[in-house]
Amino acid sequence: MTLTRHVVAAVDEIAPGTSKVVDVNGRAIGIFNVNGEFFALLNRCPHAGAELCKGQIVGLVQSDGVGDYQLQRHDEFLRCPWHGWEFEIRTGQSYCDPRKTRIRKFDVKVEPGETLVKGPYRAETFAVSVEQNYLVIEA
């Protein structure tokens, strides 16, 4: 299938930590600004069909033990507005099961997504590029 390029928004329409849902040939796609980088997700949760992009943009809460709370990776995750599944905006991957992250407790650096345990769902992603201050997605 040939992908078509669509100009969907001006860069300054979507500030860091925010998103915008656009219509691309009948499909609702959310464009996200994550700390200056842009990513796009289909506006549909793969778990139970919610309009995913109406969810809250959140960070990742990690812990090195009982009573320890560390909010990391600010604004890099999207929490579904229905059941609260968390998706990494960059990849669309859902993550769960904190065991893996707890094992690496002496490493306090920001963890790349691959060190978390992947959840069962993956939101559909689209490539986004910036051209002359406009956001272009391929869908």
Place this chain on the structure above:
Amino acid sequence: MNVATLNDARQRENAQRLTVIDCDIHPAPRSPADFLPHLTQHWQDHMQTFGAHVRQGLTGQEVHPRMMARGMRADAFPENGPAGSDLELMRHQHLDLNGVEYAMMIPLGASVLEERNPHYAAALSHAANEWQIATWIENDRRLKGAVIIPQEDVEASVKEIDKRAPDSRFRQIIMSPKPVEPLGRRRYWPIYEAACRAAFPIAFHPVLAGGGHPSSGIGWPTYYMQDHYTFGGLMQNIVASMVFEGVFEEFPDLKIVSVENGFAWVPNLCWRMDKHFDRMRAEVPHLKNKPSEYVRRNLWFTTQPMEETENPDHLRDIMGWIGWEKLLFSSDYPHWDFDDPRYAFRMHLTQQERAMIFRENARALYRL
């Protein structure tokens, strides 16, 4: 522009062909002031002067804060007011979209079920029932009312039930599963007698504040997640109390609906009760049947939030044990753990099983 995908639209068509009777939706008042037109001048003044006396320190707060949106679907808030307070949005997001033929309302707003002052609780119950008619049922006949009662004041409860009995806009009674005393106690029996007289099932749905007891038997839970599992435990206590204290022996036609309390625990409880009954029945000689026989005869269970077993066949076994005729589909709209009818069942169901769970069991139970 808001657009659904083609794939989504196709699935919606399928869902609509199925049609559902939803046994748990939550209409909410925009604020307690919505009840003012249905209160006498005295109780209007009382609400505005004193407010509610629910059984917790922080009125207007959840006992345990939720992860987001105060426990609601984050996309279910109208422009003004809380989730569930706008009929148009409810139609758009759920009733029309999911092919809902009838929806059983469980109004939890304004803490009527949790009011401590018994006289005010009776006035509020009446107001909440009038509000269901005026605000919801008269505007959408798919919505069916639930008679709210001030259950610790048994005499006032019976009066309210008797008054609503001839009104077909109401199809059941709702009670709090956090009572002051175990619900099998004789002092609550006039309520069960009135329910049988009116042919109303009684639904038990989780509420926030209790009748003065912590939600778990070992004290207040630390986290919301912990509190969430007290629903099943509370319902098991209620079932055991009603079974052993002879409620179903005295009222064989009483119909109890366990709403949002899970159901995978039902076989476990029944097996244990039956085992002990074989050995210790002398303590409860008034029981003429095995405990499990009362459960199978007198109880129904709604499906949301569905247990999700790793092997779907395990859940099928449990549902089969309880009885396919005893399970009622429920969505819990607009709460955060809403079950969408398209996705709620992740195992194979026959056409007949689907029809029973999604609508026919409810149609028979509520005479819809």
